[in-house]
Structures are given as C-alpha cells and as structure tokens.
Amino acid sequence: MPEQPIADKFKISPFLVLYMIMSMQIGIGVLGYQRIIVAEAKNDAWISVLVAGFALQFILWMIYKINETVNGDIVTAHIYVAGNFVGKLLSSIFIIYYFILSLTVQRSYLEVIQVWMFPKMSIFWYTLAYMILCIYIIYGGFRTVVGIAFFGLVLPSYLFPIFGFSLSLGEVNHLLPIFEQSIKDILLGAYKMSLTFIGFEVVLFFYPFIKEPKKSKKWAHLGLLLTTLIYTCIMIITITYFSMDLLAKSIWASLSMWKIVNFPFVERFEYIGIATWSLVILPNICIALWISSRLMKRIFNLQQKKGVIFIAMATLFAINFFPTRVEVNLLNNLTAKAGFVFTFIYIPLLFIAVMIAKKVKKT
Amino acid sequence: MSYRSLCIAMVILFLSGCVDKSIIDDINIQSAVAIDQIEGDPEKIKGMILIQNYLPDQAVENIRFTSTGKIRRDLLLNIQKKSSQPIVVGGLMVTIFGDKISDYGIAEYVDVYMRESSVGTRNYLATSKSSAIGILAGEYGPRGNATYLRNLIEHNIEHRDVPKTNLHIFLRDYYSRGKDPYLPEINGVSKDEVEISGISLFKGDKEIDVLPKNKMFYFKLLVDNYSNGNFLVTLDKHKTAMVKSIKSKRKIKISKDHPNKVTFEIHINGVVTEYTGGKVTEKVSKEIEKELEKKVNDECMKLLTQFQEQQIDPIGIGLAYKANIRGTAKKGKNWIGEEYPTLSFDVKTKIDIRESGVIE
Amino acid sequence: MKKKRNNEQETKEAKDEWEGEFIKSKDYTITNYRNQKSHLQFHLTFMSTLVDEQILQQSALPYLLEGDLQTIEDVKELIPLADVDVSNDKTKIEQNLMNGYVMITLENQKDQFAFIGSQKEISRGLTTPEIEFSVIGPKEAFVESIGQNLNLIRKRLPVKELIIEEITLGSLSKTRIAMLYMDGITNEENVNTVRQRLKNVEFDAITDSSYIVQLIADNSNSPFPQLLDSERPDRVAGTLAEGKIAIVVDGSPHVLITPTTLIEFFSSFEDYFLNWILSSFFRLIRVGAVLFSLLITPIYVAVLSYHYELIPIDLLGTLVASRRQIPLPPILEALFLELTIELLREAGARLPTKVGQTIGIVGGIVIGTASVEAGLTSNILLIIVALAALASFTTPVYKMGNTIRFLRFPFLLFAELWGLLGIVYAFCILITHLIRLTSLGRPFLEPLYPPRITDLKDSFIRLPFKFQSKRPLFLRTKKQERYNEKKAKAKIGIDIDE
Known part of the structure; x- marks a missing residue:
C-alpha cells in the first residue's frame, strides 16, 4: 500500500518539533530521577546527565537519517528494509510499546497522587476521566496533540524557577570534589539517566507531519539540548539540597524539594506542583496514544478514531492490574528496559539496516 | 463517541469519583506536638498534641490532648479517640522533644515525619530543657501556643543567634556523613514565658550536650554561611559595647598540602548599638574591633576543640574536608573516629565596624 | 384619490x-x-x-x-x-x-x-454605544437600519476597495445581510468561506446578527463566541482595514467581525486611543481579571475542602473562624453565592435601568450582609465571589463575559470532585477545546497556539503603532504591509538637538 501523503493543513511548523520532543521527554521521571542516578554516580551524577544527554544527540541524528532516507515514518522504514509483511509485523510491536508507555505514565502519576494527595483516589475513575480527555484531544487531530504538547510545556514552565528556592538551603560542599567518582560509575549513571531522557524518538513516528522536515532538525537537537540542561540544573540543585543518604531515601526528590517553597499566599507548594504535573504528563499520554492509534491505521487500516477508543479502553482495563507500588515498580522497570532496547539497540540496528538497504537498492 | 455517553460518564464520575475530604472547619489541625518519655521506661512515651481552635471573634484557644503510647503512631491513634473531629498532621508547626527522650534518641519519631507526605519540611523541631509537655501546657500570646513558638524560633533564626534549622536541615544533617545535627533548646521560664535556652548538640539521634545561650552566637558564626546576631564586648571595667552584626561570612579552608589544618575565615560587618564609654571615635571602634576579633577567635576555638573532644561535628567540617580532599569519602565511614581528632584548627576573624548610631 | x-x-x-x-x-x-x-x-x-x-x-x-x-x-x-x-x-x-x-x-x-x-426608512437616531462604551474616542454606535450602518462604515473607509456584497436570508424574515471586505487586502479564501456559509444558511426568521453568529460559527456546540460583535463603527472600520470581514445584518445594531481570535475578545477598542504603555497595562489587567474570575472560587472550594495544608498559617485562623458557624460545605456555600450573583445580574438586565440599579444595591448589600449574618456563607467567600463577578465584567465583549461566568460552574464542580487536580483537569479540557476551536477555519487561540511571535504585538500587550506595520499573520492577507515602515521610521529617526 503506498503511503498517503499528509495534507499540508495537517502539518506542523518545524519549530514545534522542539515542543513535541521536550514535552514527551519531560514527564513523570522528573519527579524522582535523581535518586536512581545518584545511587550510581554519587555527587558526580550531574555529569552523568550531561554525558547521557549528549550521547543521545547522536541517536537523534540517526533517527533523522533514517527518516530522511526513506522519507517517511518508521513503518515506511521497516517496509523499506524488510518488505511489506515483515515490515508491518515489526511496526506492530510499537503499538504495544506505546500502549504500555502511556499506561506506565498514567499509573505512576496516580501513584504520586495516591501517596501525596488523595490516598483514596480511585484508579479507575481517574483513568476514565483522563482517557476521555485524551480521546477528545486526539479527535482534534495531530494539530491538537501538538497544541497540548506546546501548552503542556509552556504553562507548567513556571515550576522550573521554583527549584531555585532550594538553593537557599543548598550546600555546595555536597557537589565537591568534581570527578571524584570513577568513569565507570559515571557511565553507569548515564545509562540509568538515558531512561529518563527517552521520548525524543517520537520523531520517528510523526516525521511525515512536519512541514519542511529538514528545517526541523536543528529544533529537535535544540530541544534535546534544552532538556539536558534542565535535567542537569535540577540534578545540581538536588545534590546540593540533600545529603547523599537522605536523597537515597527520597523517592520523589523533586517533590520533596518543593516542600521548602513558600509564598505569602501559599504555605505548601508541592500540592500545586503535583496538580500542575497532570498537565505535564498529558502530552506524554496523548502522544503515546496518538502514535499507537496512528500505527494501527497505518498497519491494519483501522480508522484512527476507533483505534484511540480501543486503546483507551484497553488502558482502562489494564490499569486495574497494577493496584500497589510493587506492581507499579515492576511496570516501570519493564517499560524502562523496553525503552532502552528500543532507543539504544533497535534504532542503531535499524539505522544500519536502512543504510545497507539504500546501498543495495542503488546498485 | 456521542455526547450523550460522555454526559452519562461525567455524571457517574461526579457521583462515585469523589475522594476523601478534609474541610477546614471539620478537622482538627495539629499544630504543635510535645513528646516526653515516661520516667523509668524507655519504651513508653507520653505525648501532647496541641490544636489551635480559631474562634469566630478571632481569638485562638489552645486545645490539648494527652495520651501515652509506644510509638508516635500509637500516640496519635489514642488521641484520635479523644477528639471530636479527625486530627490531621499537615499544619504542624513545632515539635518539642523532652529532655529524656532526646537523650534516648529521636530517630523513630522523626522518621514518621519523613514518611508522612503531608508534613511540611519547614516546621521546627526543638528540644526542651525539662518536660516538653510542660512547655505546651503554658499559655503564650493571643495567637496560640504553636504560632507563638514558631514565631519565637523563626525570629531568633532570622535576626538573632539561633542557627538556621528546620525539619529538612535536621534530616539532611542526620543523614549526612560529614555533619551532625543540632536543635534549639526551649525552656519554659514560667506559665506564660518561654525562652530559647541553648543549642542541643546531637551525635546521631541522641542529644549529648547543650550549648549555653552565651555561646550561641559564636556557634552560629561557625555553622551558617551568612548570619547576624548581637554580642557584647568589654573593653575594660566601665566600657562595654554591644555590637550588632549586620552581615557575616564564613569560609572553611583546607589546603591540600596540609590536610590536617582547617582554617576558618570569619568576616563580620557590624554596628555599635550601645557603648557605655562615651563617644565612639575611630580609635575606640578600632579598639572594639580588635577586642572583638580576639574574643571571636577565642570563643570559636573553644567550641571547635570542645566538639573535637566530644567527637561530634555540627559545623560540617567533615563535609568541607571531603569536598577539598579527594578520596576521603571512599576511605570508609569512620572519619569522625580516625581523622577528625587529628585535625588542628585556626580561626581568623576580621571585623569591620561600620557606624555607631545617629549620635556623635 | x-x-x-x-x-x-x-x-x-x-x-x-x-x-x-x-x-x-x-x-x-x-x-x-x-x-x-x-x-x-x-x-x-x-x-x-x-x-x-x-x-x-x-x-x-x-x-x-x-x-x-x-x-x-x-x-x-x-x-x-x-x-x-x-x-x-x-x-x-x-x-x-x-x-x-x-x-x-x-x-x-x-x-x-x-x-x-420607495421604502419607508424608520430608524432611531444615532446614540452612544451602550455595551462598548469608551471614555475616549468616537461616541457613535450602530443602529437597527442597515443603510445607516453601512453609511457609518463607508464614511470611515472612503475607498473603492471597500466592497459591500448583499444577500437576503431567512425564508420568512427576508433579512438583508451585507458582507464587507477590503478588496486586495482581505484573504480571498476567507471571503469565499463567509459567502458560502451565508448562502448555506437555512433559517426562517433572522431577526438579529446573533442568529448569524450561531448559524455560521465553526463549532456551534462551543460556549465561546467565534465571531466578534461590535456596535462601534470605528472598531469595524479598524478591523476591516486589518483585513477582516464584517457582516452587517439589517435590524441589528451589532456588526459581526470575522475571523477573530480569543485575545481580541479581551481587547477594547479604546486600547488604540490610549498610549501603548497604558493600553498594554490595561489589557494585562483584563486578562488577569479573567483568570481570577474563572479560578478564584474553584480554588477556594478546592483548598477549603481538600488542601488545608496550602493555607498560610496566618490566614488559617481567619478562614477557619469565618467558617465556624456555617453549616454548608464550601461547594454549596460557593454555589449559593455564585447563583445569587447570577440572579442579581439577570434581574438587573431584565428590569428597567432605574429599577435594575436599585435591585443591584438592595441585592448586593442586603442579601450579602444578611447571609453572612445568618451564617449561611462566610464573609471571605462573599468578598471573593463579589470580586470574581466584578472581574468578569471587565471583559469588553459582553458575550465573552457571559461565557467566562458560565465556565466557572464546571470548574467549581471539578474542584469539588478532585480539588486542585480537578481544577487542572477542567483547565486541560478548556485548553483542548480552545485549541480545537477555529474561527473561519483559522485557529482561535492564535497567536498563542500556533505560536506566532510577530502577532503578539497586538495581543496581551499593544505595541506602539510604529511596530504595527504588518497586518496580523493569521489573516493571511494579500497585502501584508499596512504602511511603509521605512518612511515612518525616517520621520522618527531624527537625533537630539538637530
């Protein structure tokens, strides 16, 4: 089946790719990634963040190379490399991957709500409400999904300077001496960090929707760079704010840091932060759902409207199987591993395959 | 999806999706806690929870619940049985530990605060000179006991001699490998008067000593990077000057060549607020500066050697040491026992007296 | 005879x-x-x-x-x-x-x-604008006669490029409807869309321009007005010059302007008569007032029902003390007061002006004071609700003010359901709705989304006229330049003491 070209009015401006990438990357992970990285790289954890961030630029370059070569999304790339049937079979794995990803984000956020705000929050009802919202968004088309990505990044951006409050209690000595840890530890931290960075690979899926995709390249790299810098800043502030052993005990370090914030009109800021965070994770879930349903359309010719409802119902059903933190952690670990395999093993492999296929087809 | 099914879903959502409410006038917000150990039995504790009841005429009434129990949770459970409305913990301002219990160890009580997400980290912990419950039993000020105690500690931190402290700082120091925690100590002078009577020094979670009031300023100079406070200096029998420090800075310097020598550089900008010797001339203020520098040096040195002997490190020399000397962290945990006693200290103070009031 | x-x-x-x-x-x-x-x-x-x-x-x-x-x-x-x-x-x-x-x-x-x-022309004389009153600037307003109204617009744009197309709509009312645009400036596609939509209207009696708004809007299930209506000829002429389309309906003193954006509903035409610093400040205040009006009562309900931790300790006493005597939960208390205010507004709007004023005073003071004294509502909430109502009246376009007041109720319900989380959820729905909304197929949220920095020059703030040399991007006008920027700058660029 030849790929239908996307009409111009559904396409997005190149610079919006920056918002897509950043809002997909920044999600539930920011609330507590520090503990995991610090466990490996101690006070040099921020170097790990930088290392991981820059390493990922290379993967992003590969992604663009793949897309440019086949001039299409990942399904086109798969068909290009492995033919129609196998190509579609390979692509259909990602329906499940993005389904699980959205499930993980949704459930992890609910975990935060249950621990910090409402212990009795019903998983089912909240998910239902959220899914209705997501369906409403995706029914608006890709333009609306990007719009949510845009607002999901811009509106909560006021939270970032809030981290500055923690500087008043920061202890620079916690950071020093720089490079005290072995390179192995720093790299191990970078490996753990890469999981928090995952999300930029969505370019693979919405590439055909970008107007003048060549121009979007610099925005994509800039987006990744900005995320790297934001994560590094938060990491540095976190290290100075906590002592190592206390940080090891803080599952949601970012939330704990907001506890110190107060304004004359707000005594405890973390509640506002948590509530706002539902706007931050909204693009995560929406983009994941959009990709899943889009893939269904591309592979099985299923109308996207039906696909979304199908996936939303599946989410609503599946989320009930993760009632406690044990299961949630299990789910998180699974998604993290899948994400790592996809980003760091599968994408380079696909890149090589596409390059070989290109050579073969030329001759 | 049709609008009708959407509407039905929303209606059901409103009917069944609700979460637990805590409407502010239907809950008892616990605002101060005092915990004492029952004489002779280290396992049993007696606690008091203070709730500020805000009356419609803007007056505040202190409501007290007392109970005994084994752990803090136990205590709260027993108290809930006495309260007409659910007691919630999110508005906590001050927690006071009795003298016995701080000698015994307060870790398990503080642990509760770490676990409970609704407890803020800006609330204050304090020890008491005698019974903690005795302090809460008094009546201080028209705005309620908890607010009074909180303001007492807060203003002493901001403008006076109490070093920065709150739950987060205590936890950070307690879980730090290069610093020991400290807390302000409160003493009930009479039924309607309390005072901050010193600084409790901890080794781990146990109080091992209390710094008296007159050493608090020097302690603050050593602990906080920036601080202000008041201190007295006597030039001779009839000339006493009260100097207010406006701004002070502290640096800990450890040279890599001489890792055993720790230098404290303290720089104070101050004003003379009271002077009994008449006119404050240039010469006098130079004299005051000199005298003060000597005094600060001496007092700080005394404190440092005292801490070294007690094998505690409330100032965070360990942190500074680790930050300056590479590889310290990897050598193992027993920095306090092995390396700390071998350090030698030096305090270098510089004082600038800026002005001496509005009169000549 | x-x-x-x-x-x-x-x-x-x-x-x-x-x-x-x-x-x-x-x-x-x-x-x-x-x-x-x-x-x-x-x-x-x-x-x-x-x-x-x-x-x-x-x-x-x-x-x-x-x-x-x-x-x-x-x-x-x-x-x-x-x-x-x-x-x-x-x-x-x-x-x-x-x-x-x-x-x-x-x-x-x-x-x-x-x-x-030999038509009999019966129309009332020109009056001052009643809804979009401005202290500074022209005081003329449209009347119910299409001929008069077209005259008022044509007078302000005496060029042959101003095209007036007429169409008769309504199987019973046979209402004359005129579509105005600037030839060579207004986007052809927009003109065609409006023409087509007007032609497709199937309705028996069109007695006011509000019918047209609802009949040709992109999404009729939205509480937001998607066509701006104005009773000021100067505003209509100004927007026509920008490259928009105006629709004049016979028998209606309100002229429709399309395509429009959300931000425009919060800008008063008086903003162009004031210095740009002042008008930017007033616009920001108005946008702030909208957010305040929309969110403050829901936040009150959310915080008092769920998030007591958020309340500053010094305020806690005041809030608890004011609620001590009140038997109702915060949501009912808030709904009671909000509905009271709505009743007052409705009553004031239906009654003759003089009686309406009395109702406002009697209702506002007597009911408010009495309900606080009777212990039905807390005085703090009374202040909040009154302020929110006041803030909602700052919106220059009356229809948008109604929308804002309506939107408060879903927000209140979600605040009752999930506290702050519910408010953010409702906000997400609102934003999604606004992103999806279009006016003549042009994004309603522009220049916020899609983000166009150049169009921000006349949105939350209004930059000086020397920065306004380009027509708004989203109108896709045929001629971008409003005037020659270089010439305009040459006049400004004289150095001191020369």
Missing part, C-alpha cells in the same frame, strides 16, 4: 396566480389611475405599511400622471428616482413588494412590471 379595489374583478383575473395570500392583508393596496396624456390606465400595487407615501406622492405619482406614459419602459424615464426597475419576472413580485417597492402595471402590458423603490 385612493380608490381601493375599485376594479376588483379585473385585477383579480390578471394577478390571480401570485396574489393569493396578499389579498388577505389589510395593508395590501392596489390603486388605479389614468395617465392624463395617453389616457392609459395603470395600477399601483404596494404594501402601505412599508412604503413611504411621501416619496410616492411627490416623486412618482405626479410624473406618472402628467408625463407621456405609453409603454412600461417609459416609467424609467419619467420618474426621477434612482431605484426604478422594469422586469417581467413574476417571481420577483412578492420579494419586491415586501421590500417596500411600489409595483406599476400598465393595462395594456400585463406581463411587464415596473418597480419603484
């Missing part, structure tokens, strides 16, 4: 086919005359309620009686009026008669008709 239905038999025969229903109306008039020169008998048929008899008596009848009337074509030459037309199309008869034309038929030419336009 009038001899009504004197020759009934004869006329009935001739016009039977179309006359049918007309004959039942009292104002349907047929008169017979005889020309003095040719002695030809002719009939005048008209609706007496629609025709200005003065025109008929002075400018038509004397010439018809005294002139040399031989054929129907002669009518055109004899009568010194501009609007004279000859036709043999019978389908036009009904329409023209109902639009106040006088029909002339000659005895010898029964299948030819001449129409003389």
Whole structure:
C-alpha cells in the first residue's frame, strides 16, 4: 500500500518539533530521577546527565537519517528494509510499546497522587476521566496533540524557577570534589539517566507531519539540548539540597524539594506542583496514544478514531492490574528496559539496516 | 463517541469519583506536638498534641490532648479517640522533644515525619530543657501556643543567634556523613514565658550536650554561611559595647598540602548599638574591633576543640574536608573516629565596624 | 384619490396566480389611475405599511400622471428616482413588494412590471454605544437600519476597495445581510468561506446578527463566541482595514467581525486611543481579571475542602473562624453565592435601568450582609465571589463575559470532585477545546497556539503603532504591509538637538 501523503493543513511548523520532543521527554521521571542516578554516580551524577544527554544527540541524528532516507515514518522504514509483511509485523510491536508507555505514565502519576494527595483516589475513575480527555484531544487531530504538547510545556514552565528556592538551603560542599567518582560509575549513571531522557524518538513516528522536515532538525537537537540542561540544573540543585543518604531515601526528590517553597499566599507548594504535573504528563499520554492509534491505521487500516477508543479502553482495563507500588515498580522497570532496547539497540540496528538497504537498492 | 455517553460518564464520575475530604472547619489541625518519655521506661512515651481552635471573634484557644503510647503512631491513634473531629498532621508547626527522650534518641519519631507526605519540611523541631509537655501546657500570646513558638524560633533564626534549622536541615544533617545535627533548646521560664535556652548538640539521634545561650552566637558564626546576631564586648571595667552584626561570612579552608589544618575565615560587618564609654571615635571602634576579633577567635576555638573532644561535628567540617580532599569519602565511614581528632584548627576573624548610631 | 379595489374583478383575473395570500392583508393596496396624456390606465400595487407615501406622492405619482406614459419602459424615464426597475419576472413580485417597492402595471402590458423603490426608512437616531462604551474616542454606535450602518462604515473607509456584497436570508424574515471586505487586502479564501456559509444558511426568521453568529460559527456546540460583535463603527472600520470581514445584518445594531481570535475578545477598542504603555497595562489587567474570575472560587472550594495544608498559617485562623458557624460545605456555600450573583445580574438586565440599579444595591448589600449574618456563607467567600463577578465584567465583549461566568460552574464542580487536580483537569479540557476551536477555519487561540511571535504585538500587550506595520499573520492577507515602515521610521529617526 503506498503511503498517503499528509495534507499540508495537517502539518506542523518545524519549530514545534522542539515542543513535541521536550514535552514527551519531560514527564513523570522528573519527579524522582535523581535518586536512581545518584545511587550510581554519587555527587558526580550531574555529569552523568550531561554525558547521557549528549550521547543521545547522536541517536537523534540517526533517527533523522533514517527518516530522511526513506522519507517517511518508521513503518515506511521497516517496509523499506524488510518488505511489506515483515515490515508491518515489526511496526506492530510499537503499538504495544506505546500502549504500555502511556499506561506506565498514567499509573505512576496516580501513584504520586495516591501517596501525596488523595490516598483514596480511585484508579479507575481517574483513568476514565483522563482517557476521555485524551480521546477528545486526539479527535482534534495531530494539530491538537501538538497544541497540548506546546501548552503542556509552556504553562507548567513556571515550576522550573521554583527549584531555585532550594538553593537557599543548598550546600555546595555536597557537589565537591568534581570527578571524584570513577568513569565507570559515571557511565553507569548515564545509562540509568538515558531512561529518563527517552521520548525524543517520537520523531520517528510523526516525521511525515512536519512541514519542511529538514528545517526541523536543528529544533529537535535544540530541544534535546534544552532538556539536558534542565535535567542537569535540577540534578545540581538536588545534590546540593540533600545529603547523599537522605536523597537515597527520597523517592520523589523533586517533590520533596518543593516542600521548602513558600509564598505569602501559599504555605505548601508541592500540592500545586503535583496538580500542575497532570498537565505535564498529558502530552506524554496523548502522544503515546496518538502514535499507537496512528500505527494501527497505518498497519491494519483501522480508522484512527476507533483505534484511540480501543486503546483507551484497553488502558482502562489494564490499569486495574497494577493496584500497589510493587506492581507499579515492576511496570516501570519493564517499560524502562523496553525503552532502552528500543532507543539504544533497535534504532542503531535499524539505522544500519536502512543504510545497507539504500546501498543495495542503488546498485 | 456521542455526547450523550460522555454526559452519562461525567455524571457517574461526579457521583462515585469523589475522594476523601478534609474541610477546614471539620478537622482538627495539629499544630504543635510535645513528646516526653515516661520516667523509668524507655519504651513508653507520653505525648501532647496541641490544636489551635480559631474562634469566630478571632481569638485562638489552645486545645490539648494527652495520651501515652509506644510509638508516635500509637500516640496519635489514642488521641484520635479523644477528639471530636479527625486530627490531621499537615499544619504542624513545632515539635518539642523532652529532655529524656532526646537523650534516648529521636530517630523513630522523626522518621514518621519523613514518611508522612503531608508534613511540611519547614516546621521546627526543638528540644526542651525539662518536660516538653510542660512547655505546651503554658499559655503564650493571643495567637496560640504553636504560632507563638514558631514565631519565637523563626525570629531568633532570622535576626538573632539561633542557627538556621528546620525539619529538612535536621534530616539532611542526620543523614549526612560529614555533619551532625543540632536543635534549639526551649525552656519554659514560667506559665506564660518561654525562652530559647541553648543549642542541643546531637551525635546521631541522641542529644549529648547543650550549648549555653552565651555561646550561641559564636556557634552560629561557625555553622551558617551568612548570619547576624548581637554580642557584647568589654573593653575594660566601665566600657562595654554591644555590637550588632549586620552581615557575616564564613569560609572553611583546607589546603591540600596540609590536610590536617582547617582554617576558618570569619568576616563580620557590624554596628555599635550601645557603648557605655562615651563617644565612639575611630580609635575606640578600632579598639572594639580588635577586642572583638580576639574574643571571636577565642570563643570559636573553644567550641571547635570542645566538639573535637566530644567527637561530634555540627559545623560540617567533615563535609568541607571531603569536598577539598579527594578520596576521603571512599576511605570508609569512620572519619569522625580516625581523622577528625587529628585535625588542628585556626580561626581568623576580621571585623569591620561600620557606624555607631545617629549620635556623635 | 385612493380608490381601493375599485376594479376588483379585473385585477383579480390578471394577478390571480401570485396574489393569493396578499389579498388577505389589510395593508395590501392596489390603486388605479389614468395617465392624463395617453389616457392609459395603470395600477399601483404596494404594501402601505412599508412604503413611504411621501416619496410616492411627490416623486412618482405626479410624473406618472402628467408625463407621456405609453409603454412600461417609459416609467424609467419619467420618474426621477434612482431605484426604478422594469422586469417581467413574476417571481420577483412578492420579494419586491415586501421590500417596500411600489409595483406599476400598465393595462395594456400585463406581463411587464415596473418597480419603484420607495421604502419607508424608520430608524432611531444615532446614540452612544451602550455595551462598548469608551471614555475616549468616537461616541457613535450602530443602529437597527442597515443603510445607516453601512453609511457609518463607508464614511470611515472612503475607498473603492471597500466592497459591500448583499444577500437576503431567512425564508420568512427576508433579512438583508451585507458582507464587507477590503478588496486586495482581505484573504480571498476567507471571503469565499463567509459567502458560502451565508448562502448555506437555512433559517426562517433572522431577526438579529446573533442568529448569524450561531448559524455560521465553526463549532456551534462551543460556549465561546467565534465571531466578534461590535456596535462601534470605528472598531469595524479598524478591523476591516486589518483585513477582516464584517457582516452587517439589517435590524441589528451589532456588526459581526470575522475571523477573530480569543485575545481580541479581551481587547477594547479604546486600547488604540490610549498610549501603548497604558493600553498594554490595561489589557494585562483584563486578562488577569479573567483568570481570577474563572479560578478564584474553584480554588477556594478546592483548598477549603481538600488542601488545608496550602493555607498560610496566618490566614488559617481567619478562614477557619469565618467558617465556624456555617453549616454548608464550601461547594454549596460557593454555589449559593455564585447563583445569587447570577440572579442579581439577570434581574438587573431584565428590569428597567432605574429599577435594575436599585435591585443591584438592595441585592448586593442586603442579601450579602444578611447571609453572612445568618451564617449561611462566610464573609471571605462573599468578598471573593463579589470580586470574581466584578472581574468578569471587565471583559469588553459582553458575550465573552457571559461565557467566562458560565465556565466557572464546571470548574467549581471539578474542584469539588478532585480539588486542585480537578481544577487542572477542567483547565486541560478548556485548553483542548480552545485549541480545537477555529474561527473561519483559522485557529482561535492564535497567536498563542500556533505560536506566532510577530502577532503578539497586538495581543496581551499593544505595541506602539510604529511596530504595527504588518497586518496580523493569521489573516493571511494579500497585502501584508499596512504602511511603509521605512518612511515612518525616517520621520522618527531624527537625533537630539538637530
């Protein structure tokens, strides 16, 4: 089946790719990634963040190379490399991957709500409400999904300077001496960090929707760079704010840091932060759902409207199987591993395959 | 999806999706806690929870619940049985530990605060000179006991001699490998008067000593990077000057060549607020500066050697040491026992007296 | 002179086919005359309620009686009026008669008709704007007559590029609707869309421009108005010059402007009369007021029902003390007060002005004070609700103000459901709705989304006119330049003391 070209009015401006990438990357992970990285790289954890961030630029370059070569999304790339049937079979794995990803984000956020705000929050009802919202968004088309990505990044951006409050209690000595840890530890931290960075690979899926995709390249790299810098800043502030052993005990370090914030009109800021965070994770879930349903359309010719409802119902059903933190952690670990395999093993492999296929087809 | 099914879903959502409410006038917000150990039995504790009841005429009434129990949770459970409305913990301002219990160890009580997400980290912990419950039993000020105690500690931190402290700082120091925690100590002078009577020094979670009031300023100079406070200096029998420090800075310097020598550089900008010797001339203020520098040096040195002997490190020399000397962290945990006693200290103070009031 | 239905038999025969229903109306008039020169008998048929008899008596009848009337074509030459037309199309008869034309038929030419336009123009005089009042600037407002309104606009844009297209809509009301745009500036596609949408309107009686708003809006299920309506000719002329399209509806003192964006609803035309610093400040205040009005009561409900931790300790006492006596949960308390305010507003709007004012004072002071004293609501909430209502009235476009007040209720319900989380959820729905919303197919949220920095120059803030040399991007105008930027700058660029 030849790929239908996307009409111009559904396409997005190149610079919006920056918002897509950043809002997909920044999600539930920011609330507590520090503990995991610090466990490996101690006070040099921020170097790990930088290392991981820059390493990922290379993967992003590969992604663009793949897309440019086949001039299409990942399904086109798969068909290009492995033919129609196998190509579609390979692509259909990602329906499940993005389904699980959205499930993980949704459930992890609910975990935060249950621990910090409402212990009795019903998983089912909240998910239902959220899914209705997501369906409403995706029914608006890709333009609306990007719009949510845009607002999901811009509106909560006021939270970032809030981290500055923690500087008043920061202890620079916690950071020093720089490079005290072995390179192995720093790299191990970078490996753990890469999981928090995952999300930029969505370019693979919405590439055909970008107007003048060549121009979007610099925005994509800039987006990744900005995320790297934001994560590094938060990491540095976190290290100075906590002592190592206390940080090891803080599952949601970012939330704990907001506890110190107060304004004359707000005594405890973390509640506002948590509530706002539902706007931050909204693009995560929406983009994941959009990709899943889009893939269904591309592979099985299923109308996207039906696909979304199908996936939303599946989410609503599946989320009930993760009632406690044990299961949630299990789910998180699974998604993290899948994400790592996809980003760091599968994408380079696909890149090589596409390059070989290109050579073969030329001759 | 049709609008009708959407509407039905929303209606059901409103009917069944609700979460637990805590409407502010239907809950008892616990605002101060005092915990004492029952004489002779280290396992049993007696606690008091203070709730500020805000009356419609803007007056505040202190409501007290007392109970005994084994752990803090136990205590709260027993108290809930006495309260007409659910007691919630999110508005906590001050927690006071009795003298016995701080000698015994307060870790398990503080642990509760770490676990409970609704407890803020800006609330204050304090020890008491005698019974903690005795302090809460008094009546201080028209705005309620908890607010009074909180303001007492807060203003002493901001403008006076109490070093920065709150739950987060205590936890950070307690879980730090290069610093020991400290807390302000409160003493009930009479039924309607309390005072901050010193600084409790901890080794781990146990109080091992209390710094008296007159050493608090020097302690603050050593602990906080920036601080202000008041201190007295006597030039001779009839000339006493009260100097207010406006701004002070502290640096800990450890040279890599001489890792055993720790230098404290303290720089104070101050004003003379009271002077009994008449006119404050240039010469006098130079004299005051000199005298003060000597005094600060001496007092700080005394404190440092005292801490070294007690094998505690409330100032965070360990942190500074680790930050300056590479590889310290990897050598193992027993920095306090092995390396700390071998350090030698030096305090270098510089004082600038800026002005001496509005009169000549 | 009038001899009504004197020759009934004869006329009935001739016009039977179309006359049918007309004959039942009292104002349907047929008169017979005889020309003095040719002695030809002719009939005048008209609706007496629609025709200005003065025109008929002075400018038509004397010439018809005294002139040399031989054929129907002669009518055109004899009568010194501009609007004279000859036709043999019978389908036009009904329409023209109902639009106040006088029909002339000659005895010898029964299948030819001449129409003389002699409409009775009844309109009230020009008044000052009532909804969009401004302290500075012109005080003229549109009235209910389309001719008058078009005159007011044309006067402000006396160029041939201003095109007026007319269409009649409504199977019963036969409302005249004019579409105005600037040729060579306004985007062709937009003009076509409006034309097409107007043509597709199927409705019987269109009595106001608000009907058109609802009939041609992109999404009729949205609480947001997607066409801006204005009663100020200066605003309409200004937006036409920007490259927008105006729709004037006969019988309505409100002219529609399209395409529009959300931000425009919060800008008053007075902003252009003030210095840019002041107007930017006022615009920001207005946007802040909208957010405040929308969110403050829901936040009160959320915080008092769920998040007591958020309340600053010094405020806690005041809040708890004010609620001590109140038996209702915060949500009912808030709903009670919000509904009271809505009632007051409705009552004030329905009653005559003077009574309305009294109701406002009596309601506001007496009900408010009494309900606080009776312990039904807390005085803090009373202040909050009153402030929120006040803030909602700062929105310059009345219809948007209504929307804002309506939106508070879903927000309140979600705040009751999940506290702050519910408010953010409701906010997400609102944002999604706004992203999806379009006005004439152009994004409603522009320049926020899609983000266009250049269009921000006249949105939350209004930059000086020297930065406004380009028309808004989202209008996709044919001519981007409003004026020559270089020339304008050359005049400013004189150095000190030169």
